[in-house]
Amino acid sequence: MTETSSTQVTSAAAEIAAEEAEKNSTTRKGATRRKAKSTSTTTKKAAGTRKHRNSKSKAVAADTPDALIPAPVLEITDPSQFGRINVLDVTPNEECGVYPARVELGEQFTVTAQVFIEGRAKVGATAVLHTPRGRAAASRTMTCVNPGLDRWTCEMQVGEHSDVLPWEDGFAAVKRQLGNWSLVVEGWEDSFATWLHDAKIKVKVHDSDVENALDEGAELLGRWAKTRDAGLNADQKKELQAAAETLANKELTPVERLAAADNDEIAALHESNPLRDGVSPSRPVHLLVQRSKSTFAAWYQFFPRSEGAYVDQETGKIVQGTLKTSVSGLERAKAEGFDIVYLPPIFPIGVTNRKGRNNTLVAGPDDPGSPFGIGSAEGGHDTVDPLLGTMDDFKALVAKAHELGLEIALDFALQCSPDHPWVKEHPNWFRHKPDGTIAFAENPPKKYQDIYPIDFNADMEGIEKEVVRLMTLWIDAGVTVFRVDNPHTKPVRFWQDVIATITKKHPEVLFLAEAFTRPGMMRALSYAGFTQSHCYFPWRNTKEELEEYLGETNSDDAFYQHNTFWPTTPDILTAYVRDNGIAGHAVRAVLAAMGSPSWGIYNGFELIENRQRPGFEEQIDNEKYEIKVRDWSKADEYGIAEMLTSLNRIRREHPATHSYHNLTVLRSSDPNILAFARHTPAEFTGTGKPDTLIVVVNLDGHDAHQSLIHLELGDFGLPTDKGVALKDELTGREFTWSWDNFVSLAPWADVAHVLSVQY
Structure with missing residues (x-):
């Protein structure tokens, strides 16, 4: 695709219309030939037809018999109406524009549209970005990349990238730029290009009408020099006036006169500051502009209870890690170049039906249970597991993360163990069997006996209010990102309401959806407000699969769904990673880090933890059900930690990623x-x-x-x-x-x- 230079045009259609009204107040005299009547009842005369009283040359004046009437700006009072120039199919735009396209502040993205006019006249197009307050903040001239389909395109950028984090000084300035921007494509008649095309042919073949053609050109350049919309400076205006006078000079040959308008200098002005007649705006396309990390992010996951865990030499039992010992995980994430640390649930774990190692139905006396079986006598989603520490310990961990320049993402699994306080306080929030007992969660043939599923049909409004309360509590504790477990098993509208409520007050908060499910549901969750999404990347391993998925991930689809590439997770260990050893881990890391702006690593990847549980695509001795004691000194033997560090360095240094x-x-x-x-x-x-x-x-x-x-x-x-x-x-x-x-x-x-x- 050919990239054009940035234009200085900053006026919107309303401003142009006002200018046209001012021009139309001047009476045009002496126009007896080629006079056209406007079909608009709201526009009396076309832009630029007033008499230029100070013109030195008769041919430069707009009141000559050969004057061309430029395309008028037509008032649009209904979204279905066309302007003088036709603009259709502006992208990014899906679902009839109901959901805004999402871009990160400073992110490069592509705008396209169909722009055309009747007959053989030439057109141009300009893409204009407006801030949430309606100010035209940026504009770019578009390029026609497919004349047969009238397809125009350009690259744009909303604001400038900023690495200022939500808790740092200066974020208030970033926050003011976030929110709903709008994009308008302005189509316009390119009178100069149309004239120049015809004039060159007439001069070349010595057409009998060449004199009229050159006079028309002189008038057009004179009008161009006086058009405020073109955004010309004084020198540029003088350049156009001089060219107009040369075109009107009948003492010169037609070739010499035409050369005044057909040269590199005028062509450069036509590209950067064009004369735009009949400016016709498209319907606005809405953009949701979000902060850094909404698109470009590097995630690192570890379980706090494993971080710093060790085997007691006297008892032979594992002593679990805590929030205090988890500082080592923060330091490892920082050393490897990651910027978001994702913690699985840190809430109390239920006792009833607690799962044992490798998801067995009976837990041993020392089995810690799954942190996704949330809730016990100690509390629910608003409580820190006492085995990990206190709320003050969590806040201290967050403070340390912020000191290192890391964000904390907290897992929000909306599910409860049979011991969760909600079971007694809100029994109607759970699905019951005909015999009156609460049904445990299942996805046949899978069963989750340690979890009660929530029934959103009984009191969705009440559950929404409680979830907003909980998320606000953790935001106040320093959390800036939520990774939501299995959001596709809850109503999309529920998440839409919750995320809208949270981001209205905290637009800096981001949401990652763990939704390995059908494409329609993943897209709907993105529409509902999830900033990023887990995706099918782990199962795309052949060249053909990867080429297709890279194209799908990095496309217009990404204005709505930000696929985050994770080579493995606690729930996913594919045959490729199992069978390709160290090289396979390196390959998947490169593909994840370079194939998507957002990627993540589940710790243990550096230690080549790639043994599958027989019959399942997950690790044996899964960390979800036990505490891992790791020897991180062995990471140097494999070189994967070094590879991860290099990949994150490359990503930071290269805007192309x-x-x-x-x-x-x-x-x-x-x-x-x-x-x-x-x-x-x-x-x-x-x-x-x-x-x-x-x-x-x-x-x-x-x-x-x-x-x-x-x-x-x-x-x-x-x-x-x-x-x-x-x-x-x-x-x-x-x-x-x-x-x-x-x-x-x-x-x-x-x-x-x-x-x-x-x-």
Whole structure:
């Protein structure tokens, strides 16, 4: 796609209409030829038709017999009405515009629209962003990428990226930029381009009407110089006036006169400050602008009760970790470059029907139970498990995280053990069997005997109020992100109400949906307000599957659903990770970190914990049901921690990894070699230089593979007549690439290249 320069146009259609009204108050004299009548009852005359009293040349004046009447601005009083120029199918926009497209502050994204006019006249298009307060904050000239389909496009950015965190000084300025922005595509008649196209032909063939054509051009440039909408400075206005006078000078040859308007200087003005006639705005498209980490985030998960756990040498029993010992997990996450630490539930765990190791139905005396079986005599969702510590201990852990620049994400599992206080306080909140007993949760053939499912049909409003109370309590304690367990088993409307209530007061709070379910439900949860979502990435392992899923994740779908790539979770350990050893872990880490702006790691990945429970796609000795004692000194033996650290460094240093809208899959000749590129133009990097990363991965964890990778140089603004210098960000080695490039990757050496273009 060809990127155009930024235009200085900042006026909205209303401002232009006001200018037109002012111009229409001037009576036009002497127009006896080619006079057109406006079909609008609200616009008396077209813009720019007033007499230029100070014009030195008759041909420059607007009242000559050959004056062209420009397209008027037509008032639109109903969303179904067309303007003078037709604008259709503006994207991003789905579900008839009911749900706003979501972008992170400073994120690069693509705008498209169909823009056209009747006949053979030429048109242009401008995309304009408006702040929540209605101010036109940014605009860009669009490029026609498919003339046959009248498809126009441009890249845009809402505000500037900010890494200021919610608890830091300066976040108030960030917060003011969050909320509902609007995007309008303004179509307009490109009178200059239409005129120049015809005039060049007439001059070339010595058409008998060439004199009229040149006079029309002189008038048009004079009107352009006086149009406030063009945003011209004094020198630019003088340049256009001088060109108009030359066009009107009959002492020169037609070729010499035309050259005054057909040159690089006027072409540059046409690109940056065009004359826009008949400006016609589209219906607004709404954008929900969210803070950093809503799109670009690196998650790290650990269980506080395992962090710092050890075996008592005298008793042989495990002594569990606490919130105080969990500081080591924060420090590990920080050292590896992650920025959000996700803690599974830290609430009291029920005793009734408590699960044992590997999800057995009978717990032993020392089995801690699943932290997802929430609630006991000590309390429910508003209480810290006494075995982990106190609320003050939790606040101290959050304070330490903030000191390290880390956010705390707390798991919010809306489910209860039979011992939860709600069972007695709100028995109507639970589903009952015909015999009057409460039914435990199940997903046949799976059964969760330690959990009572909530029945939202009885008192959804009451449950919503309680959940808002609980989330507010944890927000006050320093939580800025909630990871919600199994949201797809609760009504979408429930989450929509809860998230809207929370974010109205706390727009900085983010939500991650753990929803490995049908695509429709995942999309609906995104519409309902979930900022990010777990997804199908763990099960996309072949080249064909990954190419399709990378394209799906990094597309217009991502204006609504932000897929977060996790190679493993406590519930997911695929056959690929099981069977491909250290190389497989490295491959999945590269794909997750480079394939999506948001990714996450469940701790233990660094220690190659990849043994499956027989018959299940999850780890044996699952941490959900027991406390893990880990020897973190062994992490250096595998090199995965080092790989994670490098990947997070690359992500921080390269803006191209920050957007869901800039990935291109590259052609590769080997079925085991996957390649893709991420590209951000210079206007959106904050560095003044474009940023391009090329990722090449050998998906085979056992054998070496070679491939040719095709790079369409022009698509990324790269020189097409010479080699391009690349640096492997993982190893520091340097390469030179052109159109087709040979790559060889072996799992015992390099599983992947992450190549940055050296501009």
